[in-house]
Amino acid sequence: MYARQLEVTDFRSWEHARLELEPGISVFIGANGQGKTNLLEALGYLSTLSSHRVASNAPLVRQGAARAVVRAAVVHAGRELTLELEITPGRPNRARINRSPVPRLRDVVGVLRTVLFAPEDLALVRGDPAQRRRFLDELLVLRVPRLAGVHADYDKVLRQRVALLKSAGASRRSSGTADLRTLDVWDGHLARHGAELLGARLDLVVELAPYVDAAYRAVAPESAAAHLEYRSSLGDAVQSGVHETGKADVEALEVAMLAELGRVRGAELERGVCLVGPHRDDLELGLGQLPAKGYASHGESWSFALALRLASYQLLRSGGAEPVLLLDDVFAELDTYRRARLAEVAKAAEQAVITAAVPEDVPAQLQGARFGVHNGEVRRV
Numbered sequence: 001m002y003a004r005q006l007e008v009t010d011f012r013s014w015e016h017a018r019l020e021l022e023p024g025i026s027v028f029i030g031a032n033g034q035g036k037t038n039l040l041e042a043l044g045y046l047s048t049l050s051s052h053r054v055a056s057n058a059p060l061v062r063q064g065a066a067r068a069v070v071r072a073a074v075v076h077a078g079r080e081l082t083l084e085l086e087i088t089p090g091r092p093n094r095a096r097i098n099r100s101p102v103p104r105l106r107d108v109v110g111v112l113r114t115v116l117f118a119p120e121d122l123a124l125v126r127g128d129p130a131q132r133r134r135f136l137d138e139l140l141v142l143r144v145p146r147l148a149g150v151h152a153d154y155d156k157v158l159r160q161r162v163a164l165l166k167s168a169g170a171s172r173r174s175s176g177t178a179d180l181r182t183l184d185v186w187d188g189h190l191a192r193h194g195a196e197l198l199g200a201r202l203d204l205v206v207e208l209a210p211y212v213d214a215a216y217r218a219v220a221p222e223s224a225a226a227h228l229e230y231r232s233s234l235g236d237a238v239q240s241g242v243h244e245t246g247k248a249d250v251e252a253l254e255v256a257m258l259a260e261l262g263r264v265r266g267a268e269l270e271r272g273v274c275l276v277g278p279h280r281d282d283l284e285l286g287l288g289q290l291p292a293k294g295y296a297s298h299g300e301s302w303s304f305a306l307a308l309r310l311a312s313y314q315l316l317r318s319g320g321a322e323p324v325l326l327l328d329d330v331f332a333e334l335d336t337y338r339r340a341r342l343a344e345v346a347k348a349a350e351q352a353v354i355t356a357a358v359p360e361d362v363p364a365q366l367q368g369a370r371f372g373v374h375n376g377e378v379r380r381v
Contacts, residue, residue, distance in 0.1 A: 001113060001321055002351035003043060004080065005073040010065035011087075012038035017378055025346065025368025027354045028378070036355040036373040040116065040326045042070045043353065046083055047114040047324075048138050049093070049105065049148075052121075058089040074112045076321060083111045106141075106148035113142050113321055115313040117342075118328035121305040125292050129282035136201050136283055139208075139312050143319060147200055154193040158279060161186040166272040180265075191257040194277045198232065198257075199241065199248030201278065205230045206246050211311035219310075219341045220303035224288030233280035234260050302333060310345060325352040332361045339363055 007018040013035040028036040037053075041060075045051055051060060061068045067088040074081050084096040085108070094101065095108045102108060123131045141148045164183050209228045216226035232238040234256055241253030260276045261268075268275050285292040285304055292304050316323045325346055331339050331354075343363035346352040356362050359370075372381045 001074065001076040001324060003072045003112065003324055003353075004075050005071075006039065006043060007069075007071040008039070008042050009069040010062040011042055011068040011070055012060060012062060013376070014038060015062060015376070019371070019378060021351070021353070022369060023351050025352050025354065025366050026371065027356060027362055027366065027368065028371045028373050029356050029359055029362075029381075030373030031357060034373045035376070037118075037328050039373075039378070040118075040328050040353060040355055043072065043112070043324065044114055044116045044326060045087075046070055046072055046085060046108070047112045047142070049085075049109060050134075050138070052116055052118055052328075056089075057087050057093070060087050061089055072112060081111055083108055104149075106145070106152065109141050109148050110145035113316055113323035114326050115309055115316065115323045116326040116328065117306060117309040117330050118326075119330065119333060121309060122301055124308055125285060125296060125301040125304045132283040132285075133278070133281060135308065136204060137197075139315070140200050140204055142316060142323070143204075144200070147197070150193060150196050150200070154190070154197050154278065157186060157189045157193055158274060158277065161190055162272070162274050165268050165274065169269040169272050183265075187258060187261045190274070190277060191254045191261065194257055195241070195250050195254035197278045198234075198238075198253050198281070199250040201281070202230055202238075202242065202248040205283065208311055208315055211314045212307050215310040215314070216303060216307035219306055219338050220300065223300055223303065224290075226292075226304060226307060227286045229284040229286060231282040231284050233276050233278075299335070303338065306330075306334075306338065306342065310342075313345065313349075322350045325349045327352065327354045329355050329357065329361075331356060331363065 002023045003021050005020055008014045009016050017039070019039070028039060030036045041051055041053060067086055069084065069086050071082065071084040074083055082098050086094040093105055095105050096102065097108060097111065124135055137151055141151070164186060168180060168183055205228050212226055212228055237256045237260060238253070240256050241249050243249055257276060264275045287296055287300060292301065296304060313323060313325060327346060331342070334342065340363065343365055346354065347365055354362060354366065370381045372379050
């Protein structure tokens with residue numbers, strides 16, 4: 001898989017840019033603030049429908065413009081598709097495939113698969129659990145696009161249930177009673193969608209773990225071994241939803257989640273929050289016997305973040321659709337050994353798109369197309 005062409009209009013700092021890309025290595029070189037990262041962000045957004053830099057769409061639209069458009073021609077297995085996203089702050093995004101509107105925005109997920117490694121990825125190791133949940137869910141959806149619908153349904157039910165908890169809790173505090181029959185119904189919805197999402201995450205972590213171990217040993221052979229452990233809000237009860245084979249049992253997870261919702265309902269009504277579900281979970285990253293967060297050095301944290309991305313790349317690649325590798329100004333952050341290991345992966349990729357502030361930041365073995373980014377222009381050099 002590779003992107004043959006990228007075109008952006010009113011995206012970030014770009015009024016308009018159109019790039020012809022090719023398989024192999026493409027490097028964008030320019031000083032900070034020239035917009036090179038914005039081009040990688042556009043490719044990543046087409047892939048995941050989210051930015052690795054911001055949580056909302058508003059910053060993606062050039063100041064003074066009403067909307068932004070990102071378009072790419074994607075080649076996979078000899079077939080070319082044109083993917084287009086229209087981003088309008090305050091309104092739902094719109095998408096087209098081969099110029100035809102798609103009924104649901106999430107239908108474009110999986111047309112372009114990317115793995116992006118950027119300085120912001122240190123938050124995977126040092127940040128809060130939301131960063132790691134997002135990492136898992138984006139990888140899940142890239143592998144199985146239908147899970148985007150499961151995630152959207154879960155989020156919708158979660159919002160409705162939290163609203164009901166707050167209103168029911170207020171009624172109980174004011175009158176001493178509350179009608180909880182509607183809440184019972186939403187418990188069932190939350191458990192059904194939550195169990196499917198939880199089961200998919202559990203299976204993903206099992207599959208991803210050996211790739212992370214191998215990637216971390218490759219980039220940090222002198223360090224303690226890296227490992228992953230999924231921490232569920234179900235606590236030890238989550239084990240009832242895992243077969244002896246290690247595969248998740250979604251029906252058993254649904255039963256366990258319903259039981260736990262019943263157990264903590266009083267606390268939920270008091271606090272007006274949902275205390276059970278995948279939105280409360282975490283992916284624990286460990287080095288030897290210690291958690292990476294709070295104990296890993298700066299170099300170990302960088303190595304773990306890199307290992308997570310390299311493992312994602314290898315896992316997606318094992319599924320038969322090699323993703324585009326996006327490397328945003330990361331070589332300057334790595335020592336010589338880690339630069340060389342990452343360069344080996346990039347060199348072997350079907351397509352790798354790289355940004356750097358100066359040519360010297362790019363390892364010499366990464367030969368390919370070079371683009372200069374300066375004063376709102378991109379020129380091949």
